[in-house]
Amino acid sequence: xxxxxIYVASSWRNEFQPAIVNILRRAGHAVFxxxxxxxxxxxxxxxxxxxxxxxxxxxxxxxxxxxQWSVEQYVAAMSNSLARKGFTQDMVALTKCDTCVLxxxxxxxxxxxxxxxxxxxxRTVILLLPGAMPVMDPExxxxxxxxxxxxxxxxxxLDLVPRWR
Numbered sequence: 001x002x003x004x005x006i007y008v009a010s011s012w013r014n015e016f017q018p019a020i021v022n023i024l025r026r027a028g029h030a031v032f033x034x035x036x037x038x039x040x041x042x043x044x045x046x047x048x049x050x051x052x053x054x055x056x057x058x059x060x061x062x063x064x065x066x067x068q069w070s071v072e073q074y075v076a077a078m079s080n081s082l083a084r085k086g087f088t089q090d091m092v093a094l095t096k097c098d099t100c101v102l103x104x105x106x107x108x109x110x111x112x113x114x115x116x117x118x119x120x121x122x123r124t125v126i127l128l129l130p131g132a133m134p135v136m137d138p139e140x141x142x143x144x145x146x147x148x149x150x151x152x153x154x155x156x157x158l159d160l161v162p163r164w165r
Contacts, residue, residue, distance in 0.1 A: 124145035
């Protein structure tokens with residue numbers, strides 16, 4: 001049985017995210033990887049690819065010009081079947097995790113995911129690696145979570161602190 005069921009919230013642009021997922025798995029944890037949800041789900045606590053997506057969701061799957069959308073186009077795209085499937089897949093994993101680790105720097109969705117986890121009473125951890133701060137602004141509300149400044153501190157924290165659920 002895995003030590004923890006971890007949802008890693010991060011960004012497609014975060015180059016450290018894949019390594020963090022692998023390190024946490026090697027430490028014995030079940031980890032949801034939004035980039036490769038099919039690999040995250042099979043044999044773990046997550047229902048095997050509940051949404052039927054082979055890879056992680058990205059807006060470019062709906063429209064390659066997604067960055068030029070109007071507000072109306074964005075709202076309409078939220079109803080697209082791929083967007084609904086991606087949302088469902090992430091929410092299933094968020095609901096079933098006992099721990100959410102935010103790997104900074106990241107964007108708005110990752111912060112919403114961490115906020116959902118905090119509101120649901122799950123353990124929340126923010127990994128701020130050296131070099132993250134020039135990319136992002138300091139965030140006062142990070143006080144709601146445990147902050148780790150190295151991968152070893154993250155792994156040690158997860159091993160030492162009892163599971164909540």
